[in-house]
Amino acid sequence: MAETRAKIAVDAMGGDNAPQEIVAGAIRASAELDVDILLVGDPEAIQAQLDHHGCTSTNIEIVAADGVVSMEEEALVGVRRKPNASINVAMGLVRENRAQAVVSAGHSGAAMAAALLGLGRLKGIDRPAIGAVFPTMYANKSVIVLDVGANVDSKPKYLEQFALMGTVYSKYVLGVEDPKVGLINIGEESSKGNELAKETYKLLSENPKIPFIGNAEGRDVLSGNFDVIVCDGFVGNVLLKFAEAVGEIMLQIIKEELPYGVRGKIGTGILKPNLRRIKQRIDHAEHGGALLFGVNGVCIISHGSSQAPSIFSAIRIAKEAVDNQVLDRIRNFQGEKSVSNEQLGITN
Amino acid sequence: MAETRAKIAVDAMGGDNAPQEIVAGAIRASAELDVDILLVGDPEAIQAQLDHHGCTSTNIEIVAADGVVSMEEEALVGVRRKPNASINVAMGLVRENRAQAVVSAGHSGAAMAAALLGLGRLKGIDRPAIGAVFPTMYANKSVIVLDVGANVDSKPKYLEQFALMGTVYSKYVLGVEDPKVGLINIGEESSKGNELAKETYKLLSENPKIPFIGNAEGRDVLSGNFDVIVCDGFVGNVLLKFAEAVGEIMLQIIKEELPYGVRGKIGTGILKPNLRRIKQRIDHAEHGGALLFGVNGVCIISHGSSQAPSIFSAIRIAKEAVDNQVLDRIRNFQGEKSVSNEQLGITN
Structure with missing residues (x-):
């Protein structure tokens, strides 16, 4: 290309x-x-x-x-x-x-x-945003979450701009034909959430360039139902760092509990290659870097x-x-x- | 008792x-x-x-x-x-x-x-808070996070009250002798974060009844370094629902990848009891309910x-x-x- x-x-x-x-x-x-x-x-x-x-x-x-x-x-x-x-x-x-x-x-x-x-x-674009690509529960599907820390006090129009940039990235870099955009919130209904979330919901719904499908709760981030998720940089940063740590902790729990006892040691030895596959799917180190949009x-x-x-x-x-x-496309978009x-x- | x-x-x-x-x-x-x-x-x-x-x-x-x-x-x-x-x-x-x-x-x-x-x-107490007990990376240590959704727009003094109530719960119900309190934020320094975080940091530092040890980033939630973590209900709700889903997704990834191939099937069969132990440590269903403080x-x-x-x-x-x-103790405290x-x- x-x-x-x-x-x-x-x-x-x-x-x-x-x-x-x-x-x-x-x-x-x-x-x-x-x-x-x-x-x-x-x-x-x-x-x-x-x-x-x-x-x-x-x-x-x-x-x-x-x-x-x-x-x-x-x-x-x-x-x-x-x-x-x-x-x-x-x-x-x-x-x-x-x-x-x-x-x-x-x-x-x-x-x-x-x-x-x-x-x-x-x-x-009024404010830059940091976008991080999270893995989802499906091996070959990821979701881009932005902002994960460039701004700590966002306005609705910033989140709207983040949604635009995320859509372009999802479509042209991650190759998602019809990206689905979500807004981090504490419930599915448009009436839910803080002032920022409620006003942003309105802007996203009304912008014809944004394929907004609704609110994404914490549980939806990794569900694979969304390709782009926008949020305030404070929430996104907490989420990103939590997600990174969770991956490490899960791997540690597996490492601690799996080889427990004689059967555990035998079984774990047999499963080495499969454990490597699990590590790859969970480990954030495989995913690299965040994009400054x-x-x-x-x-x-x-x-x-x-x-x-x-x-x-x-x-x-x-x-x-x-x-x-990606820059040209954001401009054109x-x-x-x-x-x-x-x-x-x-x-x- | x-x-x-x-x-x-x-x-x-x-x-x-x-x-x-x-x-x-x-x-x-x-x-x-x-x-x-x-x-x-x-x-x-x-x-x-x-x-x-x-x-x-x-x-x-x-x-x-x-x-x-x-x-x-x-x-x-x-x-x-x-x-x-x-x-x-x-x-x-x-x-x-x-x-x-x-x-x-x-x-x-x-x-x-x-x-x-x-x-x-x-x-x-100006506002109630929902407190959820999260497991940590240590098998026998948990952390109580509040608020996880009772309020979506909190003030610093609400978070200060949440910290007081969390401290009592940690000490007298969870049995932590010297609970350590943290504030969810995007960095360790007191100057970090949004207005809410910066002002709350000050209140928590100055309150002699709160054993505040500093900011807790997303990665610190499950680290076991904190016994009580306070945050706005919006952030806490996103975090809680994300954490619950992550547990389920991790278990599913293990379920998908572990029995892969012949060796995988044999190894997984041997490891059944250990997998149950992993499930128990990860699964939120084992943890029950959140407390309305x-x-x-x-x-x-x-x-x-x-x-x-x-x-x-x-x-x-x-x-x-x-x-x-716990109620009497919060009152006394x-x-x-x-x-x-x-x-x-x-x-x-």
Whole structure:
């Protein structure tokens, strides 16, 4: 679908396991995916990791940056104070059209601030949103939930915009022909919920571009009945972090209880491959990163604890978003004239 | 601990499986727990179920009621229109001191409305809260989360009151010596979150009666690091319903993936008893009901889909709350003079 090969700027210095795991994930992506990668950060540290893996790929280029916005810093302050920090340099590459997307496992608030300052918002979008793809109870079906933490006090029209962006993503990136949109609420009826939910219900119902099918209760998130679920970033963030932890806890309970006793040990030994399949379906690490919607560029925000497989997944998600022209489609979907990929980032 | 044997009014007509599963759960409770039970509802229908089980227990008494507030009715309207509905009659038994607690699997909004109208609020409590006990990653440790749906737009002082009531429950009913209280939020720092969270953080920090240890992110809910977690009823309701569904989905994934292939079938056969242990730790049905805090009586709200085991658990929870004098302790904890159990309900 893409006319040109996607070029992804990867913040090599962001995250608990940077640069080693970030570089390792990027190397794998450069080998397995049809992408070019710009590793942004301290050239020596990055080169040392490339050497460590014996990597001489021509798909990988190093772009020098100076410093990193640390987890301890207040996001906006750090981003402003360190114009040459890896996250700022990565955003600059997109702004200057040297890359189409950014992947970062660093300070997520800093990534958002750097994206807003460096790339600006998409026209018609008041607030960016972070969208996370959750697995559902069906092995091959996922649901995108947004916002999972970009905003803590949302207005109905923000949620309406999130619904629009989520619909585009579901349709063109996740490949859902007729996405079904839901609104997180505490009951099915339109009269349920807090003021935000009630007013948003109205906006979603009245917007002909949004395939809104009604409220989604907590139990519906993973049911597979919805493809896009919108909520306030506070609720979404609590839900996302809860869901991630639940997966880990379930795996631990299985690990504790399954090998109990002699029969348990025998049975568990026999079941090793199947347990791996369960782990894959439950484990969030397999799912990679969240997308920052609403800014003038594709940005994937990975978990701070990301290891190489998550970085690989994040780069794959970034590539899919670029290849499927998600930004253009959001613009078009809102009724604006189409903007070519080449123009991205320079409109700001 | 209790001076007198707890007497529990059970709404025999409320819930998807009423009266059969309700009566079945009550019969088991009357046999296994040291309680007296008043089954409230249509005498003929209840008697038919008692006969069906060959139950002639002297611990069970039928109290006639006329009609039920159905799930389709607007809670307050239904409760007002049907003064003789089972939920109203059950609350009346507590008000008249003929019972100390109510258990209902019917319309939860109706149960709340009937409790507020029939019993009134505890002094010093502005809003009731529904508290749900979640399992944690440790087999023998649970956490009480409140509010999970009584209120959709909370104020900081409501959450402060919820924290007080949760602390008492954790200490005196769940038996946690030094309960640790947390506030649901999207980050650990006091500066994080929406306005509600930031202001509540301040109130909780400053209240010497609340053993507040800080913010609890989504991932902390099941970590076992907190004994009491307070949140707005909107967030709590989404979380509770999500958690319930996750448990079911996890069990289904295990059921689907574990017996895959020949090895899978053999291994799964061997592991049957261990799988049952996993189910028990995950399954919410084992956990019973939620407590309605802040009204002048002990009320347990069970899931609409409750089967006999959940009703049994709910009665057990009610008995524990009564035996441990949770209402008196909440009153005392707030600095009021003690009120004897006998006086409960007539203060309103």
